[in-house]
Amino acid sequence: xxxxxxxxxxxxxxxxxxxxxxxxxxxxxxxxxxxxxxxxxxxxxxxxxxxxxxxxxxxxxxxxxxxxxxxxxxxxxxxxxxxxxxxxxxxxxxxxxxxxxxxxxxxxxxxxxxxxxxxxxxxxxxxxxxxxxxxxxxxxxxxxxxxxxxxxxxxxxxxxxxxxxxxxxxxxxxxxxxxxxxxxxxxxxxxxxxxxxxxxxxxxxxxxxxxxxxxxxxxxxxxxxxxxxxxxxxxxxxxxxxxxxxxxxxxxxxxxxxxxxxxxxxxxxxxxxxxxxxxxxxxxxxxxxxxxxxxxxxxxxxxxxxxxxxxxxxxxxxxxxxxxxxxxxxxxxxxxxxxxxxxxxxxxxxxxxxxxxxxxxxxxxxxxxxxxxxxxxxxxxxxxxxxxxxxxxxxxxxxxxxxxxxxxxxxxxxxxxxxxxxxxxxxxxxxxxxxxxxxxxxxxxxxxxxxxxxxxxxxxxxxxxxxxxxxxxxxxxxxxxx
Amino acid sequence: xxxxxxxxxxxxxxxxxxxxxxxxxxxxxxxxxxxxxxxxxxxxxxxxxxxxxxxxxxxxxxxxxxxxxxxxxxxxxxxxxxxxxxxxxxxxxxxxxxxxxxxxxxxxxxxxxxxxxxxxxxxxxxxxxxxxxxxxxxxxxxxxxxxxxxxxxxxxxxxxxxxxxxxxxxxxxxxxxxxxxxxxxxxxxxxxxxxxxxxxxxxxxxxxxxxxxxxxxxxxxxxxxxxxxxxxxxxxxxxxxxxxxxxxxxxxxxxxxxxxxxxxxxxxxxxxxxxxxxxxxxxxxxxxxxxxxxxxxxxxxxxxxxxxxxxxxxxxxxxxxxxxx
Numbered sequence: 001x002x003x004x005x006x007x008x009x010x011x012x013x014x015x016x017x018x019x020x021x022x023x024x025x026x027x028x029x030x031x032x033x034x035x036x037x038x039x040x041x042x043x044x045x046x047x048x049x050x051x052x053x054x055x056x057x058x059x060x061x062x063x064x065x066x067x068x069x070x071x072x073x074x075x076x077x078x079x080x081x082x083x084x085x086x087x088x089x090x091x092x093x094x095x096x097x098x099x100x101x102x103x104x105x106x107x108x109x110x111x112x113x114x115x116x117x118x119x120x121x122x123x124x125x126x127x128x129x130x131x132x133x134x135x136x137x138x139x140x141x142x143x144x145x146x147x148x149x150x151x152x153x154x155x156x157x158x159x160x161x162x163x164x165x166x167x168x169x170x171x172x173x174x175x176x177x178x179x180x181x182x183x184x185x186x187x188x189x190x191x192x193x194x195x196x197x198x199x200x201x202x203x204x205x206x207x208x209x210x211x212x213x214x215x216x217x218x219x220x221x222x223x224x225x226x227x228x229x230x231x232x233x234x235x236x237x238x239x240x241x242x243x244x245x246x247x248x249x250x251x252x253x254x255x256x257x258x259x260x261x262x263x264x265x266x267x268x269x270x271x272x273x274x275x276x277x278x279x280x281x282x283x284x285x286x287x288x289x290x291x292x293x294x295x296x297x298x299x300x301x302x303x304x305x306x307x308x309x310x311x312x313x314x315x316x317x318x319x320x321x322x323x324x325x326x327x328x329x330x331x332x333x334x335x336x337x338x339x340x341x342x343x344x345x346x347x348x349x350x351x352x353x354x355x356x357x358x359x360x361x362x363x364x365x366x367x368x369x370x371x372x373x374x375x376x377x378x379x380x381x382x383x384x385x386x387x388x389x390x391x392x393x394x395x396x397x398x399x400x401x402x403x404x405x406x407x408x409x410x411x412x413x414x415x416x417x418x419x420x421x422x423x424x425x426x427x428x429x430x431x432x433x434x435x436x437x438x439x440x441x442x443x444x445x446x447x448x449x450x451x452x453x454x455x456x457x458x459x460x461x462x463x464x465x466x467x468x469x470x471x472x473x474x475x476x477x478x479x480x481x482x
Numbered sequence: 483x484x485x486x487x488x489x490x491x492x493x494x495x496x497x498x499x500x501x502x503x504x505x506x507x508x509x510x511x512x513x514x515x516x517x518x519x520x521x522x523x524x525x526x527x528x529x530x531x532x533x534x535x536x537x538x539x540x541x542x543x544x545x546x547x548x549x550x551x552x553x554x555x556x557x558x559x560x561x562x563x564x565x566x567x568x569x570x571x572x573x574x575x576x577x578x579x580x581x582x583x584x585x586x587x588x589x590x591x592x593x594x595x596x597x598x599x600x601x602x603x604x605x606x607x608x609x610x611x612x613x614x615x616x617x618x619x620x621x622x623x624x625x626x627x628x629x630x631x632x633x634x635x636x637x638x639x640x641x642x643x644x645x646x647x648x649x650x651x652x653x654x655x656x657x658x659x660x661x662x663x664x665x666x667x668x669x670x671x672x673x674x675x676x677x678x679x680x681x682x683x684x685x686x687x688x689x690x691x692x693x694x695x696x697x698x699x700x701x702x703x704x705x706x707x708x709x710x711x712x713x714x715x716x717x718x719x720x721x722x723x724x725x726x727x728x729x730x731x732x733x734x735x736x737x738x739x740x741x742x743x744x745x746x747x748x749x750x751x752x753x754x755x756x757x758x759x760x761x762x763x764x765x766x767x768x769x770x771x772x773x774x775x776x777x778x779x780x781x782x783x784x785x786x787x788x789x790x791x792x793x794x795x796x797x798x799x800x801x802x803x804x805x806x807x
Contacts, residue, residue, distance in 0.1 A: 025506075025510070028510075029509065029510065099558065100528055100558045100560050101560075103558075103582070104528070104578075104579075104582035104583075104584065105582075107581070107582045107583035108578070108581050108582050110583070111581040111582070111583065111608075112581075140577070141581050144574075144577070144578045144581060147578075148578070148582075170508070170509055173505060173508045173509050174509050176505050177502070177505040177506055177509050180498065180501050180502040180505050181502055181505075181506075183498055183502075184498040184499065184502045187494065187495065187498055188495075191491065191495075
């Protein structure tokens, strides 16, 4: 993942590639031009060589005629070979335009050679005058060769004029190409550099921005960097760090809340206990007395009174003991029944209690003395004010993970405001409560106990009765944590 | 804004690419090849037409005729020569042609020993056929294969007859010829003389002059002094016509004189048109070129052997001032 390095490399390679192409093209062009110049020069040079060689031949012939020595003869032979060579070289110069002139030129050279040979021959035969004549003829031919060379060069110039002009034009065009190329490459390089630098600095900028946000304490903004190099890797890591910090933060917050709740719970408990203690002076004495009264009634044959007293004693005991410990729904239902028995004794025919209990749900845990205050509330507001009495339904049913306890009455109902007050947990009215524990206290304790708000639902309207629904989770949240 | 920027950049990019590539194409795609050189030696005959009066209307026409014929026959033909009667250059050109071993030489004949030696000895030595054109040199002196051109004797006769017709049978006639004793001028003179000899009342004055301009001027002035009563002038060497007419015009009116010439001088036809000349012998230079090239090719291809030694005569006619109009 050497992306940035790769980018730098690729940029460099592209520049290098362009440079190589230009270099290659220029070298190619240069080579071609050089070749062409060489070819052109070679033409003129070889033409000139013929002239020079023919003049050399004349000089050597002259030397030999004046002084017929072996050395001079050899020199003459060399000159002849020279001129033959020059002749073969100019053969390639033949083209359509100068064909006639070239043929003449070749023949002139031949004539020169022949005349030279004749001159030598006469020299051998001691015919000096003829030899001299031939020599002067050779000299003339040599001159003609020079002249024809000039003519040929002239023709060459005419033939190749277009070509030469093209070469000049091309070299001018090359200058223009150079300028265009410079402009193009500058432009491209600037563009590429811009893109390249942007691709590096933009993610860095984004990262910096995110870091700033993080420094300000905003852990919820995701860090996103659109790039495919090390920066994005950095950003991903950074983002993970942010998520971790965020999680830790949340956990700490939760813990703090839990602690807070625990403290509140304790406080409430204390308050309830204090209330109980305040309300029930010496409950053990009362409890013992009630037991004695029950036995006494039994012995005197008042069995009903005896049972009633047992119920009252049971209720009292329950009230004394089970306030700070979780109890099962089963125990609660028993207490509820005892309480209702007492109330039945009080209201007789006016109280109609209907119970529908799903036995399988009775094992669920809940705080002590939660149902009794609720049903007491129902009794107080339904049965007491009405002469005909009323109905109270008590139902326990269950769904997948909650047990639903419903206490419904057909009394006068509550105002919406009252319902809200109860649900908010700040109705502090405890008058008429036998256990001294109010509805609000029940709601608060339930919420604390299960650690969730949604445990109670109250449907009520004036004149239409009240339906209190407790939703008891089958599993306490704290079970998992403890 | 950003979009506009991108479009602008793209446009700039395209423009730069376009110009760069076009420039590169011009630099690299141009024709690198030198013109092909003929590797195959084309076995065509090389014929040279040599004259000492290059760029005169008459010889231009000869050259044109020759070129046309050469193109038709597919032979290489070059027109060589010298300008303005330069004999030395002319002879040198002939020599070069011989040393260059051309296949045939068509040449304007001149009366000179060097010319004779070149045609007789050198050309024979290299076995190059020579045809004289327009101006002949007798075969005995030049060993030419044949002659193509006008019958100069007949031309002389025609001019003399025209003179008689115009002037009548009485008068003084000045004949201007050059001192080189050119064969064709001799023939012309001969033709004139043969016609005029029957008329004793006509006196002819022969004025010979070297062919430099100053000499012609002085000779003309001289003759005007010597023969003040001259009635007619005949420029036997047509090259003299211009200068002669000019000199006469300096002294007298041109009109009363009867002046005749031939069309192989560069001034002849313009002067005829200006009515300063009374008559000009018109020849057929184009035909000469045509025929001479045709003949030499026939000779080279062994088609017509031998050629007619007397020569192949081309058409001549009398051009008169009125007709020329």
